[in-house]
Amino acid sequence: MTELVGLIVAKYxxxxxxxxxMIGLYAMIAKNNLMKKLVGMNIFQTAIILFYxxxxxxxxxxxxIIQGDHGGHGTHGAVIxxxxxxxxxxxxxxxxxxxxxxxTFGVAMALCVRVYRRYQTLEEDELRIRLSEK
Amino acid sequence: xxxxxxxxxxxxLSGAFFSGLAAWIKPSFSYYIAxxxxxxxxxxxxxxxxxxxxxxxxxxxxxxxxxxxGIELRIDSLNAMVLVLISAIAFLNLVASVRSVxxxxxxxxxxxxxxxxxxxxxxxxxxxxxxxxxxxxxxxxTSLTSYTMIALGEEGRSHLAALNYxxxxxxxxxxxxxxxxxxxxxxxxxxxQDVAVILKQIPGSSSAVLTAFVLCIxxxxxxxxxxxxxxxxxxxxxxxxxxxxxxxxxxxTKVMVYVMVRLMITVFxxxxxxxxxHLADIVVWLGVIAILAGAFMALFQTDLRKMLxxxxxxxxxxxxxxxxxxNTLGMAGAILHILNDALxxxxxxxxxxxxxxxxxxxxFSNLQGxxxxxxxTMAGLVLAALSIIGVPPTCGxxxxxxxxxxxxEAGAYHFAAALIISSLVxxxxxxxxxxxxxxxxxATSHGHHDYGGVVMTEAPVSMxxxxxxxxxxxxAAGVYAGTIVNTLILPFLQ
Amino acid sequence: xxxxxxxxxxxxxxxxxxGTMDLPDWGDPASPASTHLSDxxxxxxxxxxxxxxxxxxxxxxxxxYDTMFETAVVFCAGLACFLLLRDFRxxxxxxxxxxxxxxxxHVKNPEIRIIPGNEFEHMxxxxxxxxxxxxxxxxxxxxxxxxxxxxxxAHGDFSPGGGFQGGVIFGSSLILMAISYNLKTLMKRVTEKxxxxxxxxxxxxxxxxxxxxxxxxxxxxxxxMLAPLVPWDxxxxxxxxxxxxxxxxxxxxxxxxVIIYVNIVSEGRHDEGL
Amino acid sequence: MLWPIDLIVLTFVIFCAVAAITVxxxxxxxxxxxxxxxxxxxxxxxxGAVDVAFTEASVGAGVSTVFLVAAVFRTSRRTKD
Numbered sequence: 001m002t003e004l005v006g007l008i009v010a011k012y013x014x015x016x017x018x019x020x021x022m023i024g025l026y027a028m029i030a031k032n033n034l035m036k037k038l039v040g041m042n043i044f045q046t047a048i049i050l051f052y053x054x055x056x057x058x059x060x061x062x063x064x065i066i067q068g069d070h071g072g073h074g075t076h077g078a079v080i081x082x083x084x085x086x087x088x089x090x091x092x093x094x095x096x097x098x099x100x101x102x103x104t105f106g107v108a109m110a111l112c113v114r115v116y117r118r119y120q121t122l123e124e125d126e127l128r129i130r131l132s133e134k
Numbered sequence: 135x136x137x138x139x140x141x142x143x144x145x146x147l148s149g150a151f152f153s154g155l156a157a158w159i160k161p162s163f164s165y166y167i168a169x170x171x172x173x174x175x176x177x178x179x180x181x182x183x184x185x186x187x188x189x190x191x192x193x194x195x196x197x198x199x200x201x202x203x204g205i206e207l208r209i210d211s212l213n214a215m216v217l218v219l220i221s222a223i224a225f226l227n228l229v230a231s232v233r234s235v236x237x238x239x240x241x242x243x244x245x246x247x248x249x250x251x252x253x254x255x256x257x258x259x260x261x262x263x264x265x266x267x268x269x270x271x272x273x274x275x276t277s278l279t280s281y282t283m284i285a286l287g288e289e290g291r292s293h294l295a296a297l298n299y300x301x302x303x304x305x306x307x308x309x310x311x312x313x314x315x316x317x318x319x320x321x322x323x324x325x326x327q328d329v330a331v332i333l334k335q336i337p338g339s340s341s342a343v344l345t346a347f348v349l350c351i352x353x354x355x356x357x358x359x360x361x362x363x364x365x366x367x368x369x370x371x372x373x374x375x376x377x378x379x380x381x382x383x384x385x386x387t388k389v390m391v392y393v394m395v396r397l398m399i400t401v402f403x404x405x406x407x408x409x410x411x412h413l414a415d416i417v418v419w420l421g422v423i424a425i426l427a428g429a430f431m432a433l434f435q436t437d438l439r440k441m442l443x444x445x446x447x448x449x450x451x452x453x454x455x456x457x458x459x460x461n462t463l464g465m466a467g468a469i470l471h472i473l474n475d476a477l478x479x480x481x482x483x484x485x486x487x488x489x490x491x492x493x494x495x496x497x498f499s500n501l502q503g504x505x506x507x508x509x510x511t512m513a514g515l516v517l518a519a520l521s522i523i524g525v526p527p528t529c530g531x532x533x534x535x536x537x538x539x540x541x542x543e544a545g546a547y548h549f550a551a552a553l554i555i556s557s558l559v560x561x562x563x564x565x566x567x568x569x570x571x572x573x574x575x576x577a578t579s580h581g582h583h584d585y586g587g588v589v590m591t592e593a594p595v596s597m598x599x600x601x602x603x604x605x606x607x608x609x610a611a612g613v614y615a616g617t618i619v620n621t622l623i624l625p626f627l628q
Numbered sequence: 629x630x631x632x633x634x635x636x637x638x639x640x641x642x643x644x645x646x647g648t649m650d651l652p653d654w655g656d657p658a659s660p661a662s663t664h665l666s667d668x669x670x671x672x673x674x675x676x677x678x679x680x681x682x683x684x685x686x687x688x689x690x691x692x693y694d695t696m697f698e699t700a701v702v703f704c705a706g707l708a709c710f711l712l713l714r715d716f717r718x719x720x721x722x723x724x725x726x727x728x729x730x731x732x733x734h735v736k737n738p739e740i741r742i743i744p745g746n747e748f749e750h751m752x753x754x755x756x757x758x759x760x761x762x763x764x765x766x767x768x769x770x771x772x773x774x775x776x777x778x779x780x781x782a783h784g785d786f787s788p789g790g791g792f793q794g795g796v797i798f799g800s801s802l803i804l805m806a807i808s809y810n811l812k813t814l815m816k817r818v819t820e821k822x823x824x825x826x827x828x829x830x831x832x833x834x835x836x837x838x839x840x841x842x843x844x845x846x847x848x849x850x851x852x853m854l855a856p857l858v859p860w861d862x863x864x865x866x867x868x869x870x871x872x873x874x875x876x877x878x879x880x881x882x883x884x885x886v887i888i889y890v891n892i893v894s895e896g897r898h899d900e901g902l
Numbered sequence: 903m904l905w906p907i908d909l910i911v912l913t914f915v916i917f918c919a920v921a922a923i924t925v926x927x928x929x930x931x932x933x934x935x936x937x938x939x940x941x942x943x944x945x946x947x948x949x950g951a952v953d954v955a956f957t958e959a960s961v962g963a964g965v966s967t968v969f970l971v972a973a974v975f976r977t978s979r980r981t982k983d
Contacts, residue, residue: 029636788952
């Protein structure tokens, strides 16, 4: 029993990201409305970001901003221990990923507006009917 | 210090922003800047190829940081070849597309050229980089620009095709990103060489590494449109504006094949892919299915453009299957086919662009009498078609030869059979087209057939010259196939 | 489709769950991800770059090449919205108010040209009289938001923030202006030409700093080589280089956010919005 | 880190995600999506990723929502699923 609790505590963040990712992926594949698909796409991407942020977390460490006066004027005070600070690299990667996702979101939204202007609907089944009419 | 690897990527990047600014002074400036930028990157790529052949792998450390900390560009003989290919095709297509862009998107041509250069930046960057996450960012640039430019085509349908492509493309890119995440959590590094070194110390049975591999490869397959995942490709490429379809069709899928080869060889290592995992047989079967499905779906098309897009799906099967045969011959054939297929597809789409320019529609019913009215274009089309079918002096024959040899060595007779069947199907397809173009008479406006006094309505010279050059390159790549394999591909594989 | 979607989702979820089995525990300080590169960054960044915010340092210096392309992606999105939505055709139905009398005119003929000025005022189709409270509050708020955005850009080296966040905040202050007043008020202050030149210039500042480092004899983006240009503080040259880069990112992102909003909300006509 | 807070936020995140894709009004989707982004940003802030949380607060909960509302304004609020 304690093993199971230990396993849950050790991994639950990874499992929750998988649940979120499945929700997003399901919305992207199975939803009928294009806007809903877009929202699903964003949920999918944020779930991946949650995964990366979870990678970066370290027990007993603080924000990746060096505290105190470590050599602000060219001299070095106390030595910096790596265990004191959270891993900054996943955060950097995820900043880039957020930017990429918002850029994709904007382009997709512009396309939705264009599709609506042409076909007056955003539902996939209605779009399919409109396309086969011609 | 040798800055050529950086200039290669930076020339079109800064060219893009300068063309955007110059368009406010005079719209035509942006085209000339784009031309100069792609030419410069072509020259840089050729220099890098020279350096690689003379001195081996070229490295360029961005911002001066040593590899695992910073990002490095790492160019060996495989990338160098692909880089030269990309920049040459991008330049030639830019020369060819000035007239068709003026016709198709007259009011926003400068923005088109800006996007075009960013697309080229993405492709060059994907090929040159030595960092896994950088690869993701550049794939996203490539995808974002191609979504946009595909949506510039035919009103309505092209937008839906682009949206469809966005949804599938984002799934693909996100899978790749997840795969990189699993790699990062197990190795702690993002540099390809570094990851490869650390992966050697991790037991091959690790489920995290397996998941990372499957996710990365799945993501790349979605992006390259391997058969069951190909649904976005035909519509996207068929409704895109011609000026863009001509560059995306030969390059996008091939660069993704390159990424797959790079992941297999450099990051995970062939030993892991073929000896630890037992997926190779399944993937070769997937390749076989892709070849046959692509070829047979192409048979049912009644539009030249749609038919060519399904031939692309078929060709992807060749490369994926060949790369997974598990021997040097198959891999060499797959890599050689990246080069050859890019050239052949480019020639086909150039010819297609010329026909579209003159005839507007390319349904089979609109193709009558093309041999008489557009002889030069048709000469190029015939040569490219012969190469797709695999007739000896052209380059298509040699890569198929390597693939078939590899298939026999691996005992994958089904793959060899699929190659031969698809060649036959392609022959049927193209001779059907040529029959219409050659024998069916032109219907004139009077309703009766007019046999005398055919007027030549050939495409402009700026569109014919690139086609001529590429046709020469097809034959040259065929004649020098042995040299290419011996000097560029085999040294890389050893 | 729903069933197929469900199957695909379950397969993917299963694969990922299988993959988590061998992952190191969450938050484990000894996992490979938190030791290999991370240790190097945490222990050496302050010494090498003099920037206490590790994320900014890695973002703008060690992985500056990535960030350059990230800015290019943002630029791409703005250009994409322009390419896809911008509509230069004049609108058929237009509404004007004759200011002295307050009479509304509905003009259907595109040939008739009415120049808005002292006599006529251009109206939106779904015009609602704007609320004085909202206008006043936003008028007071917007300058503070903009100051905060500049602070976020400038202070990115020492605290959370940086060019991207600052740019987004600045852009959203302009979007707030478009919402609380109307779109035309915004477009009078920041024209399309201004925005597009800003978007391209922002990225060019980034690339330009990198190329400058190349001219000074270093690698691309090697800010350390720029030291001779700032003789008064060569020790902090990397921090300064990062600041310059962040300013470029901020400019580009600000412009692009406004471009995307304006094009989506007016369907590319730039006349009326929310 | 306080695990009850973490757990509550996580529950809300999943709740908002499900609600955002099931509610039958697109404007509602936009607002729920904004709430989802904001809770997600809290979660990241708790995990120490302040820069990422800051970006998500300004981008996901801010600008993305505005884009979504603008797009809904130009298209339709109606949806069948």
